[in-house]
Amino acid sequence: MGAVAAMDRLDLVCRSVERRAPDHIALSDRVWETPELNYEERQSSRLHAEVLRRNGFAVSEGTAGLPTALLGEAGAGGPVIAFLGEYDALPALSQQAGRAERMPVAHGANGHGCGHNMLGAASLLAAAALADCLRETGMEGRVRYVGCPAEEGGSGKSFLVKAGLFDDVDAALCWHPSAFTGVIEANSLACLEAEFAFEGRASHAAMAPQDGRSALDAVELMNVGVNYLREHMPASARVHYAVVDTGGTAPNVVQPHARVRYIVRGATLEEMWSLFARVCEVARGAATMTETSVRWKQLSGEANLVGNPTLEALMLDTLTHLGAPPFDDGDRAFAAEIGRTFPDGQIDRDYRRNGLCRRDGEVLCTEVSPRQPHVQGYGSTDVGTVSWVVPTVQCKVACYAAGTPGHSWQLVAQGKAGAAHKGLVHAAKAMAGLAFRLLAEPSQLDRAKADHEDFTSRETFRNPVSDVTDPPYASQ
16 A cells, blocks of 8 residues: 555544544543542543443453453454553542642542543544444454553553463554653663561560560661662662551560562663662671561562564654644643743753753644654653563653653643643544554564564563562552
8 A cells, every 4th residue: 555545544543533532532531530549440440441332342351360450352353453551540649630739639639640541541542443444444453452550550561461461462552641742762661669578576675675686677777788789780770669667656666577668670671680689688688687587579560661663663654744732722821831830941851851942932842752762761661561572662642731740740730631632632543543554554564573573582571570479459
């Protein structure tokens, strides 16, 4: 099929997306209104299942034993294209929509501070639009929407990979709400979260201190040891911790138990596993010094993203044809209000990080960002685990003001705004447009698979949750 036919396909996708957009915008807003934490997204999952059924998908819930995961499928024969959706929120980020000042809906409540209300809705919209196009053209292909729980700290996709959910998938597509539009580079860090539990012996801290063995001392010594380790680990690595159990609140008791959680990140799986082994040695040393015992368990984990040059080039081509979302004066006015809550220079710095120059004081970006494949990212995502087992690509699409911090009240405040609605619809066009092209041009899908096989033939994959028997429902 030639260039004209390719543009006709994109037009067909866009018409389908626009026709179905109102229902999916409403889905995004309803999920925003019911923010649920990882592995607790019961209402959000049900809402997605309802919309999938209205779109004619066969739906299964509780996928792979995860209560809030779901699967929707449509089409027959041909390759399987999976769209990845998310819908979990964050704690203590409650915020009223449309307000450019800190104003929680309920103090201490949850909020969609990473835009996953938009993420899941747009991925589902892309899946529905692709299914429409396959029916209209008679083209073979199977469309799969994967409702993925617990991206925020729960590594839901890693558990889905462990269950074999992607074994028959030919390509996986995803996106993330952003202040900018472009391809998401494969530069995330591999990570794992583990909990270290120390056991000692209680005693009266004044009358019989010699009889006590403090687990809390062991936690403190472990933290000191890991701090010294930071000088001797790769520059790309990161280690974070939180004490989750001090053993008690009475200072006149030698605490007999204490627990600390660690997140260990590395540029690659190999780097992460190596650093984690060193952290475990520090824990053993802390136990030896305090005559306590230590045991640890891994809670979750995510692989680093694996790039796919073919899919990334095709995604950029699709975004270039579409341009940025069509924001209006009302969108720009609210974004400017939000922008006034940021420190001086934050918006300009955000533009520079995305390889762009801010023009005329704009706050909503109207350009497609250039590729920046050599910039190291320092976050982690469970999409990375999927990318090790199937060719995967992600895009980002502008949905909110430049300079908006991730996991902030400002992002929550913009989650139901006009820019968010326009951005999620635009993201659906980009994902569905690329997916339709892969099915219409099998050689492109073959090239993407060859890219993936070239990488996996040289690298060994060990799922970061391979040693975890169950998802961390009770520990979140």
